[in-house]
Amino acid sequence: MDSGAVEPASTGAIWSTPSVEPRSISIGKQIFCNRSLNMRNITAVGFDMDYTLAQYKPETFEALAYHGTIEKLVKDLNYPEELLTWQFDWKYMVRGLVLDKKRGNILKMDRHKYVKVAYHGFREMSKEEKVAAYGSTLIRDSFDEPDYALIDTLFSLGEAYLFAQLVDFMDSNPAKVPSGTDYAHMYRDVRSAVDLCHRDGTLKRMVAKEPSRYINEDLAIVPMLQMLRKSGRSTFLVTNSLWDYTDVVMNYLCGPYMSDVSSSHNHKWLEYFDVVITGSSKPSFFHDDNRTGLFEVEPDSGKLLNADLQIGSPRSSQHQPKPIHKVYQGGNVGHLHRLLSVASSSQILYVGDHIYGDILRSKKVLVGGLCW
Ligand SMILES: Nc1nc2c(ncn2[C@@H]2O[C@H](COP(=O)(O)O)[C@@H](O)[C@H]2O)c(=O)[nH]1
Numbered sequence: 001m002d003s004g005a006v007e008p009a010s011t012g013a014i015w016s017t018p019s020v021e022p023r024s025i026s027i028g029k030q031i032f033c034n035r036s037l038n039m040r041n042i043t044a045v046g047f048d049m050d051y052t053l054a055q056y057k058p059e060t061f062e063a064l065a066y067h068g069t070i071e072k073l074v075k076d077l078n079y080p081e082e083l084l085t086w087q088f089d090w091k092y093m094v095r096g097l098v099l100d101k102k103r104g105n106i107l108k109m110d111r112h113k114y115v116k117v118a119y120h121g122f123r124e125m126s127k128e129e130k131v132a133a134y135g136s137t138l139i140r141d142s143f144d145e146p147d148y149a150l151i152d153t154l155f156s157l158g159e160a161y162l163f164a165q166l167v168d169f170m171d172s173n174p175a176k177v178p179s180g181t182d183y184a185h186m187y188r189d190v191r192s193a194v195d196l197c198h199r200d201g202t203l204k205r206m207v208a209k210e211p212s213r214y215i216n217e218d219l220a221i222v223p224m225l226q227m228l229r230k231s232g233r234s235t236f237l238v239t240n241s242l243w244d245y246t247d248v249v250m251n252y253l254c255g256p257y258m259s260d261v262s263s264s265h266n267h268k269w270l271e272y273f274d275v276v277i278t279g280s281s282k283p284s285f286f287h288d289d290n291r292t293g294l295f296e297v298e299p300d301s302g303k304l305l306n307a308d309l310q311i312g313s314p315r316s317s318q319h320q321p322k323p324i325h326k327v328y329q330g331g332n333v334g335h336l337h338r339l340l341s342v343a344s345s346s347q348i349l350y351v352g353d354h355i356y357g358d359i360l361r362s363k364k365v366l367v368g369g370l371c372w
């Protein structure tokens with residue numbers, strides 16, 4: 001990093017728990033479990049797309065988000081041009097960390113919310129500093145929004161790293177940041193610049209041009225979907241990404257199994273799913289009180305048609321055949337039930353990468369019945 005920001009002391013291992021013994025099974029084959037599930041009750045299995053079916057390569061994808069964010073900070077929010085020379089170490093941050101926006105700190109806590117490790121920017125805080133900021137074992141903060149941000153998705157690794165760099169940069173160059181800026185203000189700027197990168201096509205345009213550069217190929221996806229369908233279960237996709245991007249990513253992931261890979265618009269991957277819902281606005285999609293309208297997406301043109309009437313009311317739906325169209329935008333869990341002809345969320349297994357972003361209303365409220 002060629003800037004006023006302090007070079008991180010070391011990477012990766014800081015936040016990780018050292019393993020007691022070397023693991024002989026690769027991480028991709030290990031199964032972690034916190035509840036039991038009888039698959040006999042499951043009639044439909046659904047997937048999130050980004051970071052679930054589509055495993056992005058952090059060294060390219062998160063780096064793209066990191067550099068796109070810096071460009072926006074410099075061009076739109078008056079941060080100094082020297083930020084453009086900063087580098088991203090994609091191995092440094094890990095999920096589970098918490099950002100203290102006001103103090104400019106990055107925290108690792110245990111499950112009792114005791115702060116075990118704390119860094120101010122990239123400098124490790126002493127025990128005394130930690131106790132002064134976060135109290136002793138008896139008094140604990142809740143470490144929730146709005147003062148704290150949980151790094152709970154792989155999408156946030158770049159913004160956490162950039163926040164730490166900016167904290168160091170501001171400490172050593174207070175005159176170089178826009179006047180009136182404090183740590184929390186910098187966090188807000190980073191967050192809104194990241195958000196814009198996701199919304200304005202900065203990331204998605206680049207991924208669409210060259211998916212193999214940003215997404216890991218996974219030859220196990222199609223056989224897994226085929227196996228589920230052969231077992232008599234329905235399969236579905238519910239993603240917050242919109243149709244055009246979903247089509248690019250899924251074409252790439254299912255591509256090696258398609259006969260006509262030369263056409264990026266054959267939509268053949270749709271044959272592995274009964275229902276595809278894009279632009280789903282999870283987690284509210286899964287909340288019973290969500291009344292968002294459902295649109296049908298015309299795959300070739302991307303045109304939206306009102307779909308609510310075509311799939312019928314909940315009462316009449318049991319007697320209606322499943323609709324032949326399968327790509328939708330918006331809607332809610334009630335629409336999903338009708339499209340899949342399932343009576344209850346307890347028959348649905350949904351596989352996602354982000355429990356708060358995918359199904360939880362808050363840290364405390366789980367969507368009724370859904371297996372995750
Ligand atoms: N507007 C924002 N979009 C974001 C952000 N972080 C991720 N994303 C987008 O969400 C979906 C996730 O899709 P899913 O398949 O996991 O449901 C994807 O399109 C991301 O680009 C953000 O900070 N702001």
Ligand SMILES: [Mg+2]
Nearest residue numbers: 048050051353
């Ligand atoms: Mg996801």
